[in-house]
Amino acid sequence: TESTPSPQNTRTKRRRAIIWFNPPFSENVTTKIGKEFFKILEKHFPKRHKFHKILNRNNVKLSYSCTPNIGSMIKSHNRKTLDRTEETQTLPCNCRNKEQCPLDGQCRAKAVVYQATISDTTDSPSHTGIPEPEAKKRVSKHKNSMKYREHEQDTEPPKKPREMKDQGRIPVLKWKIPQPARPHQNGRPNRD
Helix, strand or coil: CCEEECCCCCCCCCCCCCCEEECCCCCHHHHHHHHHHHHHHHHCCCCCCCCCCCCCCCEECCCCCCCCHHHHHHHHHHHHHHHHHHHCEEEECCCCCHHHHHCCCCCCCCCCEEEEEECCCCCECCCCCCCCCCCHHHHHHHHHHCCCCCHHCCCCHHHHHHHHHHHHCCCCCEEEEEEEECCCCCCCCCCC
């Protein structure tokens, strides 16, 4: 005999709200953290407690798998620290005339903060930026945008030298590198 298929229940089941407790794992700990945690949970939230409906063994779960282990945390910290030292290495200057290098021989530096001070006889505003990939290429863009009006919107600091030139003043740019910096990479927090 054939059995008739039972009508399926069309109602959706309500999912329980699960609260996860993720203690850090260590092989040195001999205490049974999970057992002790659930003892404390039952002691402080008995059936007559007003929060027992939320905090009980059925709604609170314990798992070590959601946290990275100490070894991986140390490895990632060491990798970040070592990456930082590699980023601040400077290539030698390759300017044709070394005396006219805008950054005193540091023009090929990567991952640094550069500062341009625009000065004449009256005032000296400054501009700060982070070049990518080399400081020399960024300085070249700034000079180009100051020299040609069609490129004046390419970079930020040429607005002030252009105003000085229009007023008949002669701007003098001095470049320097006050500190190293870390370039932005997707997925990596910037903490400089």
